């Protein structure tokens with residue numbers, strides 16, 4: 001009897017494997033089908049150096065190219081962004097408030113470069129604090145975490161209050177650093193019920209620091225608020241935490257809905 005059960009379980013396991021493996025494959029096309037449409041061509045651009053920002057991929061929406069903040073507005077009232085542009089970067093102007101993109105974005109690949117203030121000033125959360133807010137709700141922390149201690153789920157590249165980064169890949173203040181983020185936003189049904197939580201992957205200076213983590217809801221200080229129904233596309237925001245953090249070379253590529 002036990003043997004029969006085991007054989008059945010094994011048979012079910014075996015037969016279910018191909019179904020699972022094929023779940024993502026479009027069966028409309030034969031394997032290696034020469035008629036299958038080729039993916040569009042994207043010029044990958046060039047990598048940034050400490051001296052100069054790289055060139056974004058050809059299919060990216062450029063959100064800051066070193067010249068102006070025309071793609072950004074004040075988050076509070078939609079007025080012109082008040083942060084300072086100079087020498088190919090822009091700087092957080094304290095107490096002017098967060099800024100956000102004019103355009104709304106859904107699931108995406110996002111590239112952001114930032115440099116922490118020099119000389120370094122303050123400790124813990126009071127040291128080069130800013131933030132990249134996907135959908136204006138989910139913060140990937142920007143902080144000077146180079147040889148500086150704070151709580152783990154609030155250091156640079158943390159999903160604030162939820163996930164510390166896998167490693168601290170911070171560069172010294174004054175040096176340009178990169179975040180490359182893959183973000184899949186939450187989905188809600190027509191009644192507002194959560195069907196899929198947000199997920200995020202982050203590379204900090206090219207190092208994997210968040211590996212497809214599942215967000216518990218919007219990020220907040222000292223709280224983990226639950227999800228509330230939101231549109232599939234929302235603006236990207238940057239945080240004014242009162243510190244003159246620099247940003248340059250920001251671009252975004254939207255991913256196909258549902259993937």
Ligand code: MG
Pocket residue numbers: 129130131139141142239241
């Ligand atoms: Mg912050």
